[in-house]
Amino acid sequence: MAKSQYPEALARLIQEFTRLPGIGPKSAQRLAFHVLRMEERDVLALATALADAKRRIGRCSVCYNLADTQPCHICGDPQRDRTVLCVVEEANDLIAMEKARTFGGLYHVLEGALSPLEGVGPEALRLPELVKRVKGGEFREVILATNPTVEGEATAMYIARLLRPLGVRLTRIARGVPVGGDLEYADEVTLARALEGRRDV
Numbered sequence: 001m002a003k004s005q006y007p008e009a010l011a012r013l014i015q016e017f018t019r020l021p022g023i024g025p026k027s028a029q030r031l032a033f034h035v036l037r038m039e040e041r042d043v044l045a046l047a048t049a050l051a052d053a054k055r056r057i058g059r060c061s062v063c064y065n066l067a068d069t070q071p072c073h074i075c076g077d078p079q080r081d082r083t084v085l086c087v088v089e090e091a092n093d094l095i096a097m098e099k100a101r102t103f104g105g106l107y108h109v110l111e112g113a114l115s116p117l118e119g120v121g122p123e124a125l126r127l128p129e130l131v132k133r134v135k136g137g138e139f140r141e142v143i144l145a146t147n148p149t150v151e152g153e154a155t156a157m158y159i160a161r162l163l164r165p166l167g168v169r170l171t172r173i174a175r176g177v178p179v180g181g182d183l184e185y186a187d188e189v190t191l192a193r194a195l196e197g198r199r200d201v
Contacts, residue, residue: 009060010036062133064126066091070195071122072096074107080104086143087130087159089113089152097145105143108133113151125155127162134166148175148193 006014010032017028035043060064060072067073072082073093084105088094094107110125134142144159146152160170176194186194 002193059109059111063107064111064129065094065107068184079104083138083140084143085134085137085139085141087146088145089147089155091147093147103143110146110155112147113146113155115151120151122158127159130159131162131166134163134168139168143171143173145173 006057013032013035014025014028017023017031018025020028023031025067035046038046054141056068056070057066060067060070060075062071062075065072065074069076081104084103085108086094086097086103086105087108087113088097090111091109094109097103097107108126108130110127110130112120112125114120114122116123133139142159142163144156146155146159156172174193176190176197
């Protein structure tokens with residue numbers, strides 16, 4: 001085996017960075033060299049923040065959002081509308097919804113989407129917990145806000161089949177042409193969804 005051109009500790013740091021999503025060998029090398037240029041106190045602060053986040057952040061026992069309290073700050077907020085539930089794939093989708101500042105209900109995080117090719121079946125998602133929440137709650141509407149991908153669409157349809165017998169209103173988020181986008185560059189599926197989601201003006 002060829003000897004690494006890096007000192008052992010540096011090679012290990014680069015290797016650890018390559019384990020992060022979207023970080024290839026070149027990016028990992030850049031990050032490692034950047035860390036070496038940082039002040040030691042800043043490196044220690046970074047290491048402490050990583051360890052602290054890993055130790056303190058868990059899943060909300062109600063909605064499965066990332067949380068450092070039980071329940072999370074959203075589930076524990078008495079001002080939230082407890083009759084509307086928004087189902088998302090991941091915690092970062094929930095954060096994106098919250099940044100829009102237009103939804104004031106509760107959430108349910110599935111922790112993924114159905115993907116048979118990757119071995120992700122219904123048992124890998126928080127589907128039983130979702131059904132239990134809807135059965136035991138006072139929800140008048142469940143918004144299916146899974147991503148507009150093949151997996152997201154399949155997940156939304158599967159959830160709809162599960163929840164329809166419970167008599168709750170099921171809606172799907174509208175998808176279409178983004179603000180600032182040109183119609184000529186939109187694909188056929190996006191344009192079709194935009195037309196389906198049209199509303200009165």
